[in-house]
Amino acid sequence: MSIDVANESGVSADEMRLARLARFVLDAMRIHPLAELSIVLVDEEPMTELHVRWMDEPGPTDVLSFPMDELRPGGPGRTSDPGMLGDVIICPQVAARQAEKAGHGEQDEIDLLCTHGILHLLGYDHAEPDEHKEMFGLQGELLAAWRHDLEKEPRPADDREDTAR
Secondary structure, three states, X not given: OEEEEEXXXXXXXXXXXXXXXXXXXXXXXXXXXXXXXXXXXXXXXXXXXXXXXHHOXXXXXXXXXXXXXXXXXXXXXXXXXXXXXXXXXXXXXXXXXXXXXXXXXXXXXXXXXXXXXXXXXXXXXXOOHHHHHHHHHHHHHHHHHHHHHHHHOOOOHHHXXXXXX
8 A cells, every 4th residue: 555645734743653544444434455545744834725725615624535546445354456545735823723623733633634534535415414424434433443553552661651650
């Protein structure tokens, strides 16, 4: 699976974590291991330009998705066809404001936006109440599983609490 992460935002970000999260989501959704995905972090100005051009909406937004090959999740026991999934564009500055309002960390918000953007690439939407319920339910399940997976990872020695007292 090819996951490219480009940080063009000027804001420090954990690109490796984003790539790992994207791989986790794509694996959970049974997307073919040869599928390709691009994640780009941009400042508010380019995000505003994209938002106006493609959504005809003013100002910057948090995340935009641009699907390519319209890959869909694989069914039980199989994966989708390989191909170019598309691009997820995230604006860390908007994410930071949203994280503050929501009362959680910026990384949690960026994780949420990345997952949300990938689900849009896979054809999920939230325009209608039933679509909203399905997409946000799946998004919550994926993020909970991701956080659970992170908790199982060993931390570097300098991050561990001193347990010898």
